[in-house]
Amino acid sequence: MPSMKQVTFRDLWQRFAELVHENKSVLNDLDAAIGDADHGSNMDRGLEKAVEALNASPEGSLRADAKLIGMTLMSTVGGASGALWGSGMLKFAAALPDAPEVTWADFVNALGAFVEALSKRGQAVAGDKTMMDVFLPAMVEIQAQLSDEESLPASMVRLADQAKAWSDGTRDLVAKRGRAAYLGERSAGHIDPGSLSSAFWFEALAGAVGQQ
Amino acid sequence: MPSMKQVTFRDLWQRFAELVHENKSVLNDLDAAIGDADHGSNMDRGLEKAVEALNASPEGSLRADAKLIGMTLMSTVGGASGALWGSGMLKFAAALPDAPEVTWADFVNALGAFVEALSKRGQAVAGDKTMMDVFLPAMVEIQAQLSDEESLPASMVRLADQAKAWSDGTRDLVAKRGRAAYLGERSAGHIDPGSLSSAFWFEALAGAVGQQ
């Protein structure tokens, strides 16, 4: 049974922050088309602070790190994504054992709590053209992988690719939640920015797991 | 001794109005460079009304026409040129005999009153980069022409050409009066719009006299 060390968890967030930073204007541009042009700026602002906070915090447990990330995102991102990532990560933290290394099953379980928090806070379901269109199917996949023999790094690379595809798939959807919903039919034809940043999270996860 | 009939006087203003109307954006553009981009619009607005007023007014005397023009310009042009053309034409009217035809000497005398009114109201002297840079030398020429043998139409065509040249000459001047004066040295390199509309007046005069 694979596990996840704190250093890998921090690496994941470091990578996520970098991916978002590099793609800040891509995310803003996607948001400009169907929202208010700030998703990249929002996530980038928060992730920069979160990584800063992680670096300044003594190593201890993944749970403490996750809580720090949740609190930081909650108080620096703002907007819809700030409330979602913030409350999600706080629930993620609460679901983790307080240890410097957790089992992969613990990690997946916490991710389940994260996705559940998003559902509760945001009320979005699959097909609503939000970040849930990445996280919901990814949750199914990652849970299935638990009983799989495929190596964890390889399956995470595959998941990252799938996440990218699910994000691409939001292009054809008509938004039902979030700011893009106000556009109705006009929202179709553009990728949801929050789904893309979510795909970056899985890309970061694959990268971190591959290094561990 | 040549004379000027009321019909010629009206023709002069009709022509002037047309020239300004055709060159409205030329005049606005000149004003944009060193002023506030409205000289063409101002003169056009006033001249359209003045011609309308003339057409609606029974024929009687040049003096009544000139007064009507002065009042109309005064109350419709606005800006520096409105005050100047308005008060100038009222003085022009006051200096004319009350007749349907006046001698050329009367006309030139009235034009002298016009220029004097401009000087008084505007305080500009030659070289200040204003309409005076056309009217002051034109006044000298037209007075000299009084004792000349050259035919009136021919001399007016020559005067119109000179007026154009005087207007062109304002290009090199640094403005001392009017809105362009605020630019100081930066006003050099652009023709004064008021000098060009004044040159149009002499072009209109040449045209009207040539037809009479």
Place this chain on the structure above:
Amino acid sequence: MKKIIDAVDTIVDQALDGMVIAYPEYLQRVEGTSVLARRVPKGTGKVGLVSGGGSGHEPAHAGYVGYGMLDAAVAGEVFTSPTPDQVYAGIKAADHGAGVLLVVKNYTGDVMNFDIARELADADGIATEVVLVNDDIAVQDSLYTTGRRGIAGTVFVHKIAGATAEEGASLATVKAVGDEVVANIASMGFALTSCTVPANGKPTFELGENEIEMGVGIHGEPGIERMPMMSAADLTAFLYHRLVEELALVPNERVAAMVNSMGATPGIELAIMAGHLAALVKGSQLSLEKVLMGEFMTSLEMAGASLTLLRLDDTRARRLGAACDTPALRVVTH
């Protein structure tokens, strides 16, 4: 992007301090937060009002902090709803023992962040209620989606609920009055140009020389459709008839209106719209009792305007006309 700023990430912080410089008699900044609260707080036992949202809508929202309107305004980054900790700081600043009403424009981000703040307040024993403003009729309401957006009509909620709180009404009453205002306002706007979100550095959308975006949101979100530019008369009529229909206004009803600039549109253009509005109102045999004209809820330097209609009854009319004294809106009663 050419803006009078020093750095993109200090805009809001600097602007908040600048607001206090400009309006020291009205505003103070709650230390360490992005909350501007009344310099002279409301008396104990009165309901507090908090509003807020992303910055870039000035004078909203801090411009409405003062006697007769809000007690505190919470500012997020430009066009980004404020975070729950900031909203909670606003709630604390506005609480004078009788609970706090949150006036929230209906955007997912605002709704969620204000909700989390309410959970924090709840844990601290501060009673809160929310009035959700969704006056933008450009966006079709639907049970299955997020509903309609909140735009300029929000200012009417601040004014009327604010007057109610000043009268000493209970939290439940102030909320009920706020909800009633929401039920009786409709707004819609259009853009002639886009705005530029500073963090993004370029215009959110591009419009041709003869194009407008009809039904635009106040964050540069697209509206219902690109339309060819129209005359002031046609633009005003286009909005007006939709508002009247939405509110189902019938002859002899009383209305207040707002002609709101999106930012760059000059006063003369708003006044031309106001003129058409008055004629249209007369044509529908309504009575126009109050017009607010100017910048009330802007989108940075966007050119364009929005129109809001509010159905009045005696009570709403009285509260709309009640004295208030804030940086952006002052009603002097004689």
Place this chain on the structure above:
Amino acid sequence: MKKIIDAVDTIVDQALDGMVIAYPEYLQRVEGTSVLARRVPKGTGKVGLVSGGGSGHEPAHAGYVGYGMLDAAVAGEVFTSPTPDQVYAGIKAADHGAGVLLVVKNYTGDVMNFDIARELADADGIATEVVLVNDDIAVQDSLYTTGRRGIAGTVFVHKIAGATAEEGASLATVKAVGDEVVANIASMGFALTSCTVPANGKPTFELGENEIEMGVGIHGEPGIERMPMMSAADLTAFLYHRLVEELALVPNERVAAMVNSMGATPGIELAIMAGHLAALVKGSQLSLEKVLMGEFMTSLEMAGASLTLLRLDDTRARRLGAACDTPALRVVTH
């Protein structure tokens, strides 16, 4: 050119009617003229105040008609000074038997048209005086030229001379107070973009993405020079130091300031400037007693701002703080 208008030549006429629609408690239009006068005229025996000029500077000038400021505002075409007959109609509307003070911005057109109007008033036995405002220090004063331009500082003249007239002072006194304000104000502005004069249909000038026009006039007239864009801090300091030098302000003196938007510049940017201003004032050991921040004297949809400093003494400070109630400026005293 994309503007919310119906036709270029009806803009001003329609806007004047629209102003009355929006501010019926404050304004009435003098029939058949472009004059907006107080709805409730000042009492007999008090000096009247008239100001005006071209349109496109909204809220100037009709926005300042009301208790404590102007009695009538005369509007010309966009950026074109009003004609003498209109100014004269304004004088008649403002005359309550004690004479009329004309507050004129120093532009040849305004000066001449107001002068002709004074000649008309004189013939009718109405005493008039003029205060010529020339606060724009971008333009060098010189005996040989037209002198300096009048820009946003004009609003301080309206406020302080207006308060003086309301106190019942004589025409000579109100003029003297106005002249004294003029002697103690200095302003300067800059443009980030040009405006578009409607009758002209295109921007008056073009600026590159990194260029500003420093010392620009309020009609889109060029300023002192094209400069590269600067930070808010540098822009504020650039203007501030020139103003302080021009007014020869020394430590411990008292000042009021105005941070004025040229039209399109959003509130947050003005607030950032206000923050820098306060720090600069502190640095020069001056005392900043009042800041007016917002749109006071605009240039249609131009982006940019101007800064004004006014040296205060006890009397000017008191009159600046005196109650006033106009569409654009309301001072509520408690």
